[in-house]
Amino acid sequence: DTGVSQDPRHKITKRGQNVTFRCDPISEHNRLYWYRQTLGQGPEFLTYFQNEAQLEKSRLLSDRFSAERPKGSFSTLEIQRTEQGDSAMYLCASSSTEQFFGPGTRLTVL
Amino acid sequence: AQSVAQPEDQVNVAEGNPLTVKCTYSVSGNPYLFWYVQYPNRGLQFLLKYITGDNLVKGSYGFEAEFNKSQTSFHLKKPSALVSDSALYFCAVRDMDSSYKLIFGSGTRLLVRP
Numbered sequence: 001d002t003g004v005s006q007d008p009r010h011k012i013t014k015r016g017q018n019v020t021f022r023c024d025p026i027s028e029h030n031r032l033y034w035y036r037q038t039l040g041q042g043p044e045f046l047t048y049f050q051n052e053a054q055l056e057k058s059r060l061l062s063d064r065f066s067a068e069r070p071k072g073s074f075s076t077l078e079i080q081r082t083e084q085g086d087s088a089m090y091l092c093a094s095s096s097t098e099q100f101f102g103p104g105t106r107l108t109v110l
Numbered sequence: 111a112q113s114v115a116q117p118e119d120q121v122n123v124a125e126g127n128p129l130t131v132k133c134t135y136s137v138s139g140n141p142y143l144f145w146y147v148q149y150p151n152r153g154l155q156f157l158l159k160y161i162t163g164d165n166l167v168k169g170s171y172g173f174e175a176e177f178n179k180s181q182t183s184f185h186l187k188k189p190s191a192l193v194s195d196s197a198l199y200f201c202a203v204r205d206m207d208s209s210y211k212l213i214f215g216s217g218t219r220l221l222v223r224p
Contacts, residue, residue: 040217042216104151
């Protein structure tokens with residue numbers, strides 16, 4: 001499968017724990033995006049990478065959130081000291097002309 | 111700032127009937143517009159896009175969209191709905207800064223009844 005993949009698909013954690021998600025983009029795409037989607041809403045932009053450089057971060061991305069894309073390949077999104085309000089679907093997308101999305105990681109914070 | 115609006119939370123249509131899912135946009139400059147579909151517990155699948163050219167854009171699964179500059183609309187259409195078209199549909203506009211991030215509407219749930 002040459003699409004965007006994300007791991008894990010589901011994550012349940014307790015408040016205060018740290019979590020890390022991984023995204024593997026389509027190999028020839030140099031642009032990579034993270035979005036967050038809460039129930040009943042459209043996805044909201046979190047951050048953007050061009051190759052390994054993180055070029056834009058949303059104000060939604062508090063200091064508890066950090067994202068990396070070492071060597072311009074896969075990307076990780078880490079949330080430290082999770083809060084119940086972090087519960088959402090986290091979507092990764094990569095693009096050449098249009099954005100192709102992965103299946104998402106659904107995070108539940110208890 | 112760029113934005114899109116989807117005025118209907120839900121659209122109900124009978125199988126075999128035509129369907130329309132509405133989207134209006136607000137942008138500075140020429141818009142780059144997209145439609146995506148989302149099935150339960152899945153990511154978003156690209157349906158079609160408008161960049162420039164013909165106002166009627168054809169996409170995947172028999173969907174098409176009509177760009178109307180005077181009404182600032184980009185409605186999604188299909189001549190004959192299928193039960194399997196039931197899903198959540200999102201309209202989006204590309205931000206015109208260097209990131210090209212997408213700005214999504216709130217989504218419209220399409221329910222096609224047999």
